[in-house]
Amino acid sequence: MRFLFKTDYEDDIRLFPHSGYIVSYGVLLAFLLVAPFVLSSYLVSQLVFVCIYATVGVGLMILTGFTGQASLGHAAFLAIGAYTAGYLQQYNVPFPIYFLAGGLLTAVVGALVGFPALRLQGIYLVIATISFAFIVEEVLARWESVTHGNEGMRVKTLSLFGQAVPQNGPTFYFLCLGVLILVIVGTLNLLRSPTGRAFVAIRDSETAARSMGVNVSLYKVKSFAISAGITGLAGVLFAHKLSFISPEMFTLQLSIEFIIVILIGGTFSLHGAVLGAIFLVMIDPFLTYLKDDLPGIISGLAAMFGADSATAGKVNANVAAIASANGLKGAIYGVIIVLFVLFEPLGLYGRWLKIKLFFQLFPLYKRATFKRQKIYVKSERNR
Amino acid sequence: MLDFVQQLVSGIALGCVYGLIALGFVLVYKATEVVNFAQGDLMMLGGFFAFTFIGMLGLNYWLGFAGAVICMAAFGMLAERVVVRPILGYPQFSIIMATIGLGYFLRSVVGMIWGTDDFKIETPFSDGVLRIGSLVLAYDKLSVIAATVILCALLYLFFNRTTLGTAMRASSENMLAAYYMGIPVKRVVSIVWAISAAVATAAGVLLAPITFIHSNVGLVLGLKAFPAAVLGGFGSIPGAVVGGVLIGVIESMAGFYLPQGWKDIAPYLVLLVVLLLKPEGLFGVHTRKKV
Numbered sequence: 001m002r003f004l005f006k007t008d009y010e011d012d013i014r015l016f017p018h019s020g021y022i023v024s025y026g027v028l029l030a031f032l033l034v035a036p037f038v039l040s041s042y043l044v045s046q047l048v049f050v051c052i053y054a055t056v057g058v059g060l061m062i063l064t065g066f067t068g069q070a071s072l073g074h075a076a077f078l079a080i081g082a083y084t085a086g087y088l089q090q091y092n093v094p095f096p097i098y099f100l101a102g103g104l105l106t107a108v109v110g111a112l113v114g115f116p117a118l119r120l121q122g123i124y125l126v127i128a129t130i131s132f133a134f135i136v137e138e139v140l141a142r143w144e145s146v147t148h149g150n151e152g153m154r155v156k157t158l159s160l161f162g163q164a165v166p167q168n169g170p171t172f173y174f175l176c177l178g179v180l181i182l183v184i185v186g187t188l189n190l191l192r193s194p195t196g197r198a199f200v201a202i203r204d205s206e207t208a209a210r211s212m213g214v215n216v217s218l219y220k221v222k223s224f225a226i227s228a229g230i231t232g233l234a235g236v237l238f239a240h241k242l243s244f245i246s247p248e249m250f251t252l253q254l255s256i257e258f259i260i261v262i263l264i265g266g267t268f269s270l271h272g273a274v275l276g277a278i279f280l281v282m283i284d285p286f287l288t289y290l291k292d293d294l295p296g297i298i299s300g301l302a303a304m305f306g307a308d309s310a311t312a313g314k315v316n317a318n319v320a321a322i323a324s325a326n327g328l329k330g331a332i333y334g335v336i337i338v339l340f341v342l343f344e345p346l347g348l349y350g351r352w353l354k355i356k357l358f359f360q361l362f363p364l365y366k367r368a369t370f371k372r373q374k375i376y377v378k379s380e381r382n383r
Numbered sequence: 384m385l386d387f388v389q390q391l392v393s394g395i396a397l398g399c400v401y402g403l404i405a406l407g408f409v410l411v412y413k414a415t416e417v418v419n420f421a422q423g424d425l426m427m428l429g430g431f432f433a434f435t436f437i438g439m440l441g442l443n444y445w446l447g448f449a450g451a452v453i454c455m456a457a458f459g460m461l462a463e464r465v466v467v468r469p470i471l472g473y474p475q476f477s478i479i480m481a482t483i484g485l486g487y488f489l490r491s492v493v494g495m496i497w498g499t500d501d502f503k504i505e506t507p508f509s510d511g512v513l514r515i516g517s518l519v520l521a522y523d524k525l526s527v528i529a530a531t532v533i534l535c536a537l538l539y540l541f542f543n544r545t546t547l548g549t550a551m552r553a554s555s556e557n558m559l560a561a562y563y564m565g566i567p568v569k570r571v572v573s574i575v576w577a578i579s580a581a582v583a584t585a586a587g588v589l590l591a592p593i594t595f596i597h598s599n600v601g602l603v604l605g606l607k608a609f610p611a612a613v614l615g616g617f618g619s620i621p622g623a624v625v626g627g628v629l630i631g632v633i634e635s636m637a638g639f640y641l642p643q644g645w646k647d648i649a650p651y652l653v654l655l656v657v658l659l660l661k662p663e664g665l666f667g668v669h670t671r672k673k674v
Contacts, residue, residue, distance in 0.1 A: 064476075070476055070479070116655065116658065116659050119658075119659070119662040120658060120662055122475050123412075123418045123475065123479070123613075123617060124613060124617070124658060124662060126418075126479065127609050127610065127613045127654070127658075128654075128655060128658055130606065130609070130651075131610065131651035131652075131654050131655050132651075132655070134606075134647070134648060134651050135648050135651055135652065135655075138644055138647055138648045141644070142644045252602075252606070256483060259480065259483075263480055267476075327490070327491035327492075327494040327495050327499075327598075328491065328495070329491070330487050330488070330490060330491030330494075331487070331488050331491035331492055331495070333484070333487050333488075333491075334484045334485065334486070334487030334488025334489075334490075334491065335484070335488055336484070337480055337481065337483060337484030337487065338466055338481050338484040338485060338488070341470060341477045341478075341480050341481040341484065342466070342469050342470060342481065345470075345473070345477055372473060374471070374472030374473060375472050
């Protein structure tokens, strides 16, 4: 392990605390840059989705993880970004302009949502954001002159500087990766700035932040706007990746998936957003893989424990029936969410930190290091 | 005018169902500060239990109703024990997520067991109508309203006249203090979940003749019941029912008098306006902040 001696504030807020970070992230970046030439096109396409989900995850992390404002309406922000792209593209607006316009418009809408949200907390805020998402969904379905209503909207192939960028090619992947990296670096810098410090102060205690002179309302609105803006940028990429958008795609379900991203990754760090996105996107191919192979594996196990071939065949058929049942994915989602909340509230990144700390402190590791304090008195209503 | 009364009654009937689901939210919230996003799904599951007893096993309607309520009360306790108790006392966000996960799970499992078709429960008052002059009121809608009134009265008596009810109010005020005074808080919380699941089941069974039951009905109605609970002020039992009725009436009126599309968003628009003007809801108690 390496001891870091922080002697001043600059040391504390450095982007890369020590050279090890540069090496490991460099290796990761090298892998990601080689990926489209090595991996199958299906996996590259999944990686694009990881980038998009991670971008949304970073946006949501700013709001939920760092400012402490829950939102179940981020699908609406994604939709606004996506529809801005689709609409402006019809008028041959170049990509960089409508990309930024999508982000900007979503940020403005986010700020408008942030104002009413100022007076709301906890569950009220969650319901208000859900309501907002429903209203956006309905507007998208009804405003047919712009959105083509429920028929949906075709999104043309992206063209960048006169070059077509097909959504399955490596260039589009690099574009998404670039956006993700820019957003992450931007967010890291934001978190080092006074604005980011104010966000974290609001999350930890609104009253304390206010008494330290933080303009709570201003920063909450800022947080909403930044978070929505980033989600809008992801929305533009999302529209291009799917090349078709319709209101049914931006439902509460999608908002919940974004929350799952940050919850499973860990709601306190940007690593969490990326890990959660990887987890959420990769669970689909993993389930398909299980569906194909699980019956064989289980009947093989049964045969190993002395079942005759008829029983093994029956087991195989039963497992196959369960594995291909409709809605299995939802059940597994549900179980995963519950298990993470119950047993790993810090998410995947928290698990990694625990493992790292265990080895760093090896003989002296205390099991209760990351344990949260329970509060049994009426906290929310009196806080 | 006739149309108006007709819409009003069906709005109130629908609103009573929302109110009953919202009542479940409020009971659990009051006792434990847990917001149960799976409440609608508990309602859906209750409806399916009742369908199994009445439609598939051919039991008497009332017997099947009672059976479903008892099964769901047990299920509510189980859900509390497995999902909620370990995380009681943690920030609200984790509990919301856990109940969302529970809801996901219930929806998918019900879809896997019973399929994704629409089901209908035959009730004794399915077809009859009450005629007052030229006003036609369906019995199933009236039955929903009557049942809501009876349930609310029972709950009111339970909370204000029985020892257990008093214990529940005590643990909802301050869990730790109630525990120190000798109230078995864990058991009380279990019972609260059982009651809220039972109320949800009643809502599900009453609803079945009006909108049918399928595996997603819980999500749809649960999301309508949220505005109801928030409108009434989360944590107020009369508020939940009044909020539910308001939402039902608004929805029904918007569906009749406003262009298409308004029906689905009118409740949420009203909710946003109310939250803007009165963030603690219509019946909510404004508590002072402790620093």
